[in-house]
Structures are given as structure tokens and as C-alpha cells.
Amino acid sequence: MISNSDISDLFKLMGNLLDLHGENEFKSRSYATASFRLDKYPKPIISMPAEDRQQIEGVGKGIYAKLDELIATGTIAELDSLLAKTPKGVLEMMKIKGIGPKKVRTIWLELEIESVGELLYACNENRLVGLNGFGAKTQDAVIKSIEFMQSNSGKLHFDVAEMEARTIIKEMNAVSITAEPLAELARRCEIVNEIELLVAGGFSPILSKSVEDCMAVAGYDLHSSTENQLQFKGASKIVEVKIRFADAENYEAMKFQYTPTPEFLEVVGFDKSTFSSEADFFTQKQLPFIIPEMRENKDTLAWATTIKDVENIIQFNHLKGCIHNHSVWSDGSNTVEEMANACMDLGLEYFVISDHSKTAVYANGLQVDRILKQQEEINKLNQKFAASGNPFRVFKSIESDILGDGSLDYEEEILKTFDLVIASVHSNLKMDEEKANMRVIRAIENPYTRILGHPTGRLLLSRPGYPVNHKLMIDACAANNVVIELNAHPYRLDLDWRWINYAQEKGVMISIDPDAHEIAGINDMYYGVCVARKAGLLAANVLNTKTLAEFEKWLRR
Numbered sequence: 001m002i003s004n005s006d007i008s009d010l011f012k013l014m015g016n017l018l019d020l021h022g023e024n025e026f027k028s029r030s031y032a033t034a035s036f037r038l039d040k041y042p043k044p045i046i047s048m049p050a051e052d053r054q055q056i057e058g059v060g061k062g063i064y065a066k067l068d069e070l071i072a073t074g075t076i077a078e079l080d081s082l083l084a085k086t087p088k089g090v091l092e093m094m095k096i097k098g099i100g101p102k103k104v105r106t107i108w109l110e111l112e113i114e115s116v117g118e119l120l121y122a123c124n125e126n127r128l129v130g131l132n133g134f135g136a137k138t139q140d141a142v143i144k145s146i147e148f149m150q151s152n153s154g155k156l157h158f159d160v161a162e163m164e165a166r167t168i169i170k171e172m173n174a175v176s177i178t179a180e181p182l183a184e185l186a187r188r189c190e191i192v193n194e195i196e197l198l199v200a201g202g203f204s205p206i207l208s209k210s211v212e213d214c215m216a217v218a219g220y221d222l223h224s225s226t227e228n229q230l231q232f233k234g235a236s237k238i239v240e241v242k243i244r245f246a247d248a249e250n251y252e253a254m255k256f257q258y259t260p261t262p263e264f265l266e267v268v269g270f271d272k273s274t275f276s277s278e279a280d281f282f283t284q285k286q287l288p289f290i291i292p293e294m295r296e297n298k299d300t301l302a303w304a305t306t307i308k309d310v311e312n313i314i315q316f317n318h319l320k321g322c323i324h325n326h327s328v329w330s331d332g333s334n335t336v337e338e339m340a341n342a343c344m345d346l347g348l349e350y351f352v353i354s355d356h357s358k359t360a361v362y363a364n365g366l367q368v369d370r371i372l373k374q375q376e377e378i379n380k381l382n383q384k385f386a387a388s389g390n391p392f393r394v395f396k397s398i399e400s401d402i403l404g405d406g407s408l409d410y411e412e413e414i415l416k417t418f419d420l421v422i423a424s425v426h427s428n429l430k431m432d433e434e435k436a437n438m439r440v441i442r443a444i445e446n447p448y449t450r451i452l453g454h455p456t457g458r459l460l461l462s463r464p465g466y467p468v469n470h471k472l473m474i475d476a477c478a479a480n481n482v483v484i485e486l487n488a489h490p491y492r493l494d495l496d497w498r499w500i501n502y503a504q505e506k507g508v509m510i511s512i513d514p515d516a517h518e519i520a521g522i523n524d525m526y527y528g529v530c531v532a533r534k535a536g537l538l539a540a541n542v543l544n545t546k547t548l549a550e551f552e553k554w555l556r557r
């Protein structure tokens with residue numbers, strides 16, 4: 001039986017949807033009032049005679065008719081039709097505290113955001129602050145609210161999971177317990193479903209109690225325990241934590257056993273009884289050493305066996321340059337110089353600034369006159385470096401929008417002023433495979449495109465990429481000598497590492513780009529390296545492992 005509060009909720013939703021779709025404010029307000037009155041009404045509305053219902057105070061005439069319709073049919077046709085034209089993600093956004101339906105409408109229509117995850121990403125890029133009626137306070141409230149909502153989804157981005165594990169391990173270290181990650185974290189998976197740690201020391205009531213205390217400080221309660229294993233949950237935590245214990249004798253074997261997927265153990269034929277050490281195991285199986293990141297499945301195993309020396313697989317310290325970054329010229333928080341200095345501090349040799357292009361109005365994209373001004377600024381900066389004998393270089397780039405027809409955002413005479421052009425899709429993400437292929441491949445074929453930016457537009461845990469055919473895309477990059485980006489933002493990690501092998505086979509280079517919008521973002525290259533290692537990406541196939549001299553040569557083709 002439909003309760004007063006159910007009826008009240010439906011009318012509230014109705015009012016909110018009317019606001020969301022920009023209908024008459026008077027009408028939406030009357031639904032809001034009715035919702036309030038119906039919720040407070042002391043008798044069950046559903047069992048009242050129709051005439052009596054019309055006596056309920058504060059409910060307008062048009063609304064009585066809807067109430068009758070609801071009670072007679074169990075639904076309201078107008079509500080159904082409003083729901084039908086509202087994307088699911090936009091409905092979700094209406095649950096965010098701190099923004100009402102009118103603000104959601106602005107976000108939806110002006111930023112083309114249709115899911116909660118996209119909205120969080122936009123907040124982190126400082127997009128909301130620029131909207132009419134929004135401010136930093138609203139943006140912060142939205143971030144907090146979304147983070148809370150996502151806390152129920154049961155999965156974490158790798159960066160958050162890794163930080164959480166570090167916090168736990170730090171608590172343990174403080175009482176002289178050592179521990180390290182196993183499973184998904186040890187394999188550097190882009191999405192983590194459970195944090196699994198190996199504690200050094202045999203399972204004992206004393207050690208177990210100490211671990212429990214550390215976990216309590218980190219916000220977790222013991223949920224269950226079996227022999228050698230504790231399982232923790234936290235009221236405000238997204239994923240569970242599994243703790244395993246190993247004494248010195250079993251430590252290496254357990255670490256080896258609980259790092260790979262079960263599939264990997266099966267294909268390599270792992271047998272605990274014949275295991276002596278990790279290195280020994282691979283020798284016994286006549287396999288080269290396989291890095292933990294690649295202990296995933298038969299495909300990664302097959303690729304791993306072709307790698308002569310694991311030292312050739314990309315590492316963070318192989319990187320020599322930082323490509324694809326934003327500054328205050330578009331939607332970044334730092335100046336070009338500040339970003340360049342931060343790269344220098346990391347020991348890098350060059351920095352490529354790729355602010356947004358003119359179509360990206362929401363991101364303060366650069367019109368032609370501002371491009372010329374920015375390039376002047378970069379020239380001066382490079383002169384300043386040169387004058388002080390500093391070989392560090394800043395290169396002029398742009399993240400040019402790939403338009404609906406696959407063309408780039410500027411005329412040839414502007415495109416040719418850049419050292420390199422990154423082409424990315426940012427708008428009209430909803431398209432079928434045919435359209436996606438056409439747009440992306442046309443952009444790849446543009447002679448000015450040197451790098452294809454975040455090739456599917458996905459946002460992990462919140463937005464699938466557009467359905468581009470990866471093989472066709474990579475083949476086109478091979479044919480046109482275009483580099484594919486591995487966007488290293490932990491939400492993107494796009495190109496998906498599962499396609500890196502194919503790119504390597506086709507001779508397509510990968511650029512591990514932070515897409516940094518502030519200094520701190522530069523470090524995201526680390527996450528790109530993590531997932532690139534899952535694919536066994538060789539340092540030699542990574543564009544930004546080139547030295548400055550090699551990179552300049554590559555720019556000149």
C-alpha cells in the first residue's frame with residue numbers, strides 16, 4: 001500500500017524534474033508544497049474518499065487530479081514522461097547534497113555532464129566555479145557529497161586504494177609490524193575491489209590483536225577471521241581489507257601465491273609443494289622472471305615471455321619529459337613557468353604545455369589571439385632558461401578538440417605554429433562506433449596530429465569510453481605515425497593497458513601523459529607507469545622517455 005510519505009516523495013520528484021527540465025517555476029513550487037503537506041497529513045491518503053482528498057490544505061487543484069490519477073492507476077503519466085527524458089546519471093546527480101535541480105540543469109546543459117563521476121572529475125578540474133550561480137563553496141560541497149555517494153560503490157580507483165593501504169601499513173610500522181600489498185594492489189590494477197596485505201609473522205593471538213588495534217586506528221573493525229587470515233570492514237570505508245600472516249619460512253611462497261590472479265597461477269602451473277623461491281620457480285618453469293604487475297592472465301603471460309630483460313619495461317625514472325599539461329591560460333591552476341619549474345625539480349628535461357582549444361569554451365579554451373600571446377610567453381621563458389645556461393625546454397602545444405566531423409579546431413596557419421598538436425574528443429561523446437571511428441581516424445589522419453589524447457574518453461567507475469574500434473584506431477596511428485596517449489590521470493588510464501601490446505606490435509609509440517591541471521597532477525605519470533607495466537610496455541616505445549635532443553629530433557620528424 002502506498003503510504004503518505006511515498007506519495008510525498010513522488011510529488012517532490014515531480015517538482016524537481018519540472019525544475020530540471022526548465023518548466024514553469026510556479027508549477028514546480030506547487031508540487032513542492034503539496035509534497036510537504038501530503039507528508040505531514042495525519043490520515044492515510046490512499047484510503048480517503050476522493051471528495052475528502054480535495055479538502056487537504058495546501059494542495060492545488062491541478063495536483064488533486066494527479067493524486068487521483070496516482071491512486072487509480074498507480075502512476076502519473078506526466079512523471080513517467082519526465083523520467084523518460086532524464087538520463088539515469090542526471091537523476092543520480094539530483095541526489096547530490098548541496099545542489100538543487102536548477103543547478104543540476106545548469107551542469108547538465110552547460111557542461112554536458114550526465115553522470116556523477118563526470119561531475120566529480122569536472123569539480124577536480126575546477127569547472128563548476130566558472131558557472132553562473134556557483135562558487136568554490138558549492139564545488140567543495142559537491143565533491144564531499146559525491147565522495148560520500150561513491151563510498152557505497154564498493155570499488156576504488158588505484159590511487160585511493162594505494163593511499164589507503166599506505167595509511168594502514170604506516171599504522172602497523174609504528175608498532176614494528178611489517179606488511180606489504182598482495183593481489184590487485186601488488187599487480188597495480190586500475191580498479192581495486194579489496195585491499196589485501198601480507199603481514200610478516202606467524203598467526204598468533206598477540207600479533208592478531210596488534211593488527212586489530214592498528215586497523216581500528218585506520219577505521220576498520222574485524223569482520224571475520226579464519227586460520228591465518230583476518231577480514232576487516234569499516235563503516236565509512238569503501239572496500240574490505242584482508243590480512244594474511246606468514247612466518248619467515250612461508251613468507252616468500254605466500255607472497256608469490258597471493259599476488260597473481262588464480263588464472264595466472266593455473267596457466268603457469270603453480271604448485272606450492274615444489275616452490276622454493278620466486279626466481280627459482282620461473283627458472284624451473286623455463287620462464288623469464290615475470291614482474292608482479294603482469295601476473296594477470298594468459299595474454300600477459302604470453303607477452304611477458306617475449307621480454308628479454310625486465311629492466312627494459314617502463315619505470316618512472318625512465319621518463320625524461322612531461323607532455324600534455326594545462327595552465328592558467330585555460331583551466332589549470334598554475335602558470336606555465338610554475339609547471340615547468342616543477343618538472344625541472346623532478347629531474348625532467350622538457351615540458352609540453354597543451355592548453356584547451358577554442359571550442360572548449362567551458363575550459364577557457366584559447367582563441368587565436370591568446371594562442372599567440374601564450375607562445376610569446378613560452379619563447380620568453382625558454383630565452384630565460386637559455387640565458388642562465390639551463391638546457392630545460394618548454395614546448396608549444398595545444399589539446400585541440402576533435403570536432404563532430406573529425407576535423408581539428410584551428411586553421412592550418414595556426415596549427416603549424418605549435419611544436420606538436422594533441423587531438424582529443426571532448427564533446428558529443430555519445431556516438432555509435434561508426435561515428436566514433438570516423439571522428440578519431442580523421443583526426444589521426446590530420447597531418448598536424450602528433451598525439452591522440454585519451455583515446456576513448458572513459459572515466460573509470462563512472463563513464464565508459466565511446467565505442468571506438470581499438471584495432472582500427474591503432475592501425476591508423478601506425479599508418480600515420482601518430483603516438484597514442486596513455487592518459488595517466490587515475491580516473492582515465494586511457495589507452496586501456498590491455499591494448500598496449502597491440503600498439504607495440506604495430507610499432508605505435510605510447511606517450512604517458514599526466515594531463516596535469518596543477519603542479520600536483522604532474523605526479524600522476526606514476527599511475528600511467530603502473531598500468532603500462534601491466535602491459536609490459538617497453539621504455540623504448542614510450543615517447544617521453546626520449547631525451548631532449550631525441551625529442552626535438554622527433555618533433556622535426
Ligand SMILES: [Zn+2]
Pocket residue numbers: 399424426453454
Ligand atoms: Zn582532454
Ligand SMILES: [Zn+2]
Pocket residue numbers: 324326399515
Ligand atoms: Zn587535457
